[in-house]
Amino acid sequence: MTKIILQPSGKALDYQSGDSVLTTLERHGYALPNNCRAGACGECKCKVLKGEFDQGLIMNMALAQEERDEGYGLMCMAKPTGDVLEIEFGTADALPKLFPPRENVYCVVVHKTVRTPRIMEVRLRPLGEPLRFWPGQYVTLGAPNEGAPPRCYSIANIPNDGAEIVLQVTRVEDGRTSQWVHDVLQEGDTVSLSGPYGTFIGDPSADTPVLCLAAGSGLAPITSLASAAFLRGGFRHPATILFSAQRKEDLYEIGLYNYLKVKFRNFDFKYTLTQDANPGGLTGRIPEILPDLFPDLSNYSVYIAGSPDFVEACAEKAITLGLQEDRLHKEGFFEQGEPQAPSPDRLR
Ligand SMILES: Cc1cc2nc3c(=O)[nH]c(=O)nc-3n(C[C@H](O)[C@H](O)[C@H](O)COP(=O)(O)OP(=O)(O)OC[C@H]3O[C@@H](n4cnc5c(N)ncnc54)[C@H](O)[C@@H]3O)c2cc1C
Ligand code: FES
Structure with a gap:
């Protein structure tokens, strides 16, 4: 079977005949920016390091001749014609390259x-x-x-x-x-x-079940990550979003997540209320209810977003339930005393 190899990570993806390279990436959970999927915008440009491919019909303005000469191609229209196509994608751990701010x-x-x-x-x-x-x-x-x-x-x-x-x-x-x-x-x-x-981005190379924990507007980056996964056809392994709100009035995105829960069988959405009663549903803070819901997190990837106290309390609990630290992704909404630029390590 034809393989698409990502460099520098060396990850090898199975290619299905008829697909574009972009579709192959997406099938395997990797996101590549794209605006037209028709060779017109240039967003999906990647450097091809090795192997032959059919570029298909594309607009000249989307890929300049010099770029073609340097080996670049538009992945939304590119199809491998040999056994192996090696492309430059992401970093050594296969995470996507960040865009310059x-x-x-x-x-x-x-x-x-x-x-x-x-x-x-x-x-x-x-x-x-x-x-x-x-x-x-x-x-x-x-x-x-x-x-x-x-x-x-x-x-x-x-x-x-x-x-x-x-x-x-x-x-x-x-x-x-x-x-x-x-x-x-x-x-x-x-x-x-x-x-x-920021680097609170989904790890496309993770081949594990996913648990996302959010409180308040911490749901924002989780919704972004989850929406991207659903756009690519859904999570490959069971995925759950557990949302914490103080009162019923603090719940939002319930309609969206219930729709996704019905549509994708391996996706679940739950919420817990910390101050109101929730007949038939969950109540209490996530660190307190987590052991009953997820007694063993040893093979999970966990994403946590919200206030720093919430994130730390959840992270601590998740580690005690077996979560491996390298599969823990945190976004604490730290307050910023004075106007400041994000620290360089956030930009990687
Ligand atoms: C990476 C990152 C992502 C973030 N994403 C979001 C987001 O999506 N949505 C969002 O609403 N916020 C988010 N935040 C938090 C946001 O950046 C601000 O810190 C927040 O909006 C408060 O700013 P302010 O200027 O209103 O308050 P300030 O003028 O900075 O603070 C006023 C007073 O409120 C206190 N205070 C500050 N923040 C909080 C707080 N969260 N809870 C209680 N008291 C506080 C301060 O100690 C101070 O006494 C994020 C923070 C980070 C670091
Ligand atoms: S997505 Fe627009 S050129 Fe590929």
Whole structure:
């Protein structure tokens, strides 16, 4: 069977006749940016290191002659013609390469939606080039002139979603930027954001069941990661999202997740309430209920997002239930005292 080899990781993917390289990557859980799947936008460009392929019909503007000469191809239309096609994809551990962050990306607020009494969703559409990001990453948003220092907010949607960036911002008591988002920012306003940053991205090479734990707007990066997985046809192994909310009124995305639960048999979504009763459902903090729900996490990959205390308490519990540390992915929503750039180790 023809193989597509990813370098530098050396991962070998089985190729099914008739598929494009992009489809093969997606079938194996790897995401490659793509905007048209028709050889017109250039988003899916990769360097081919070894092997022959049929590039199919593509637009010249999507792949310049010099790039073709250097060995680049558009993977949405490329089909291997030999036994092996080696392409440059990701890093040594097969994680996708991060996009260089951009500063001052001007966007218009196209929608502002109250999702819960404390969470406001803002949908931002860039005025220039769309922002390229991986599901699970975050941007910084603020308006220093209006007393709102730049703060980190996780992107809740996936790339190619009409080029828009969706953020879900929790109101923090006396919080400068979160209050500005809730009370001052209006639909139609132009704002500036920077990013993408962060490495809370799905590990496509993970061949394990997945458990995602989220509290409050910690659901944002989890929704982004999960949406990307569903776009690629769903999780390959059982996957569960466990969401913690204080009260019934703090629940959101319930409709979306119940739809996905019905549609994908190996996906489950549960929520627990920490302050309200939940007849027939779960109550209590996730670290307390986790041992009953998942007594053995030794073969799982676990993603946790929310306040730093929540993330640490869940991570600690998951480790005691057998989770291997290299399969633990955390996104703590740490507060930022002063305007700051993300530390270099976040950018990798
Ligand atoms: C990687 C990353 C991703 C993030 N993603 C999101 C996201 O998707 N959605 C989201 O809502 N937030 C997210 N945050 C948190 C966000 O960046 C801000 O810290 C938060 O909005 C508070 O900023 P502020 O300017 O409103 O408050 P500040 O003016 O910074 O703080 C005002 C007061 O509130 C306290 N405070 C600050 N944050 C909190 C808090 N979370 N809980 C209780 N008290 C607090 C401070 O100690 C201070 O006393 C993320 C943080 C990080 C690091
Ligand atoms: S996705 Fe547009 S050129 Fe491949």
